Amino acid sequence: MNKRSGVFTALFALLLAVTACSxxxxxxxxxxxxxxxxxxxxxxxxxxxxxxxxxxxxTAAKQGAKLIxxxxxxxxxxxxxxxxxxxxQNVAAVLVNPVDSDAIVPSVQAAxxxxxxxxxxxxxxxxxxxxxxIASDNVAGGKIAADFLAKGVGNGPVFELQGIPGxxxxxxxxxxxxxxIATKPAIKVVAKQPAGFDRGQGLNVTQNLLQxxxxxxxxxxxxxxxxxxAIQALGNKAGKVIVVGFDGTPDGxxxxxxxxxxxxxxxxxxLIGGTGVEDALKVTAGDKVETQxxxxxxxxxxxxxxxxxxx
Amino acid sequence: xxxxxxxxxDERQRGRERRPRGAAIREMLSRNGALGGLVxxxxxxxxxxxxxxxxxxxxxxxxxxxxxxxxxxxxxxxIVAGGIDLSVxxxxxxxxxxxxxxxxxxxxxxxxAVLLALAVGLLAxxxxxxxxxxxxxxAFIATLAMLSAARGLALVISGGIPVSGLxxxxxxxxxxxxxxxxxxxxxxxxxxxAITAFILQxxxxxxxxxxxxxxxxxxxxxxxxxxxxxxxxxxxxxxxAGVAGVLSTARLASAQPQAxxxxxxxxxxxxxxxxxxxxxxxxxxxxxxxxxxxxxVLRNGLNLLAVSSFWQQVVIGVVIxxxxxxxxxxxxxxx
Numbered sequence: 001m002n003k004r005s006g007v008f009t010a011l012f013a014l015l016l017a018v019t020a021c022s023x024x025x026x027x028x029x030x031x032x033x034x035x036x037x038x039x040x041x042x043x044x045x046x047x048x049x050x051x052x053x054x055x056x057x058x059t060a061a062k063q064g065a066k067l068i069x070x071x072x073x074x075x076x077x078x079x080x081x082x083x084x085x086x087x088x089q090n091v092a093a094v095l096v097n098p099v100d101s102d103a104i105v106p107s108v109q110a111a112x113x114x115x116x117x118x119x120x121x122x123x124x125x126x127x128x129x130x131x132x133x134i135a136s137d138n139v140a141g142g143k144i145a146a147d148f149l150a151k152g153v154g155n156g157p158v159f160e161l162q163g164i165p166g167x168x169x170x171x172x173x174x175x176x177x178x179x180x181i182a183t184k185p186a187i188k189v190v191a192k193q194p195a196g197f198d199r200g201q202g203l204n205v206t207q208n209l210l211q212x213x214x215x216x217x218x219x220x221x222x223x224x225x226x227x228x229x230a231i232q233a234l235g236n237k238a239g240k241v242i243v244v245g246f247d248g249t250p251d252g253x254x255x256x257x258x259x260x261x262x263x264x265x266x267x268x269x270x271l272i273g274g275t276g277v278e279d280a281l282k283v284t285a286g287d288k289v290e291t292q293x294x295x296x297x298x299x300x301x302x303x304x305x306x307x308x309x310x311x
Numbered sequence: 312x313x314x315x316x317x318x319x320x321d322e323r324q325r326g327r328e329r330r331p332r333g334a335a336i337r338e339m340l341s342r343n344g345a346l347g348g349l350v351x352x353x354x355x356x357x358x359x360x361x362x363x364x365x366x367x368x369x370x371x372x373x374x375x376x377x378x379x380x381x382x383x384x385x386x387x388x389x390i391v392a393g394g395i396d397l398s399v400x401x402x403x404x405x406x407x408x409x410x411x412x413x414x415x416x417x418x419x420x421x422x423x424a425v426l427l428a429l430a431v432g433l434l435a436x437x438x439x440x441x442x443x444x445x446x447x448x449x450a451f452i453a454t455l456a457m458l459s460a461a462r463g464l465a466l467v468i469s470g471g472i473p474v475s476g477l478x479x480x481x482x483x484x485x486x487x488x489x490x491x492x493x494x495x496x497x498x499x500x501x502x503x504x505a506i507t508a509f510i511l512q513x514x515x516x517x518x519x520x521x522x523x524x525x526x527x528x529x530x531x532x533x534x535x536x537x538x539x540x541x542x543x544x545x546x547x548x549x550x551x552a553g554v555a556g557v558l559s560t561a562r563l564a565s566a567q568p569q570a571x572x573x574x575x576x577x578x579x580x581x582x583x584x585x586x587x588x589x590x591x592x593x594x595x596x597x598x599x600x601x602x603x604x605x606x607x608v609l610r611n612g613l614n615l616l617a618v619s620s621f622w623q624q625v626v627i628g629v630v631i632x633x634x635x636x637x638x639x640x641x642x643x644x645x646x
Contacts, residue, residue, distance in 0.1 A: 045471040194620035208614035
């Protein structure tokens, strides 16, 4: 029993030390002329959100604002605590990239009560007052992908690999692709199947679909990981079948450079983060901002992939 | 619960020793109730889709089921011994990332990297075993902690980004075919099956698993070193997860930090569909292989039939319930 309580004491002391450190780091500065903005990110275990944070930090540094970043580790409860502590620190504005669009609502309302403006990044909030929701134009991205695929394929059967059912990215990208491809009667979507935004599942599902449709001419995957799995499944047909991905991850860009992926629709997470900070500063200065700005997505092909690999 | 403990030895004896004449098929079906379900699924899918029963598609299913099957073999040892291992999916991810990191960043020769990655899997399993035996933690909690820690380590080592650039030998192993016909992952699944069956049926450790799962106290009193055997059991489960990790990394030609997320549930489902009891003492390698194949055939069939993404999850749930339910009813009727 003694030994055990010793361990607990040690853990508790460690916890105190850690919180003490972070307190000293964050205290002060609120009275300064410079504005402090809180950024609550869903997870930094994903290169996309790391880029988003980097963009926000770069813009904040340029504008002379202070940025406090918290990482919710994909845990909605931790995110609620993170935002609560941002409110306690009396930040000028809260940028939030929600783990879950429903679970974030009470936190948004808490910030509203404290008269702190909230801006949502990448994912929206299903309640409370949000000054702006800044996200990629996923619907437009789906349309761009459909256009490119249709031009490249000419006519014939294509697959669509869907993301996790029910997520907004899967819904919007699918909607954009489906409406646009429907206007091109020569292209036939012979299979729409879910592969969980995952490379392994993308491989398995494509392998299965190829059994029923060996003469497929094009594949649209709702993210790069599934597209890379599809390329793996195509084997020596890779490069001949037109594969279009979405996101612009390092592996995806490399595949475009190698010619196995014909194109991908790239998001600009750094621009999302940067726009977030700019809008937050505008809102706190009393200026108006667009409520639903859509950050442009870009088609990346072999011709322009070098620019993206550098960035 | 206590009455089940009494039932179990009888049941095994009936399966193993007393062989009523002329009833080989019926006995096989009663020992592996899931086999009937698998046969039924194959018949239905063959009727519904002309592309299902082709040599290539069957080999595809074998390849796709391999990773889950290997995880499930390791899980069989644990479940037969009355335990549970929730960490196998994360250990798969960790060993894969370690393999990728050793090759890509530490530029180790790939055979050595594979051995070290397998050693990490074994080590993770042994840590589980130590927590359960010397730490006296419930298996559920100890392996839940490992589920979180191993996944975290995989993310730390990889920085959250897939590790690619693996040597072509490893890629061939993951997606090539022996004599241009039989995919290597399929072969690995069969070899691991033979090893699992051998351990369960022919070794002292295997007999200890059944004894501990049947009644741990009785096993201890009859002179089995339960602590040592549990280390062996969880170590084996970790090692098998390592094999699955190497295989899935080779297959994707890249190590994914999120690889294997949720696979522990597929592995447990495969073992239980295969007729094992979560209360311990019952379970076979054949049953587990069939359980893994049922899951593989199901996913393949849903793709071929182009079932909508929302319904797929419902169908998978229903099939798991039906498979286990028919097996339970059959056992009760024949008891």
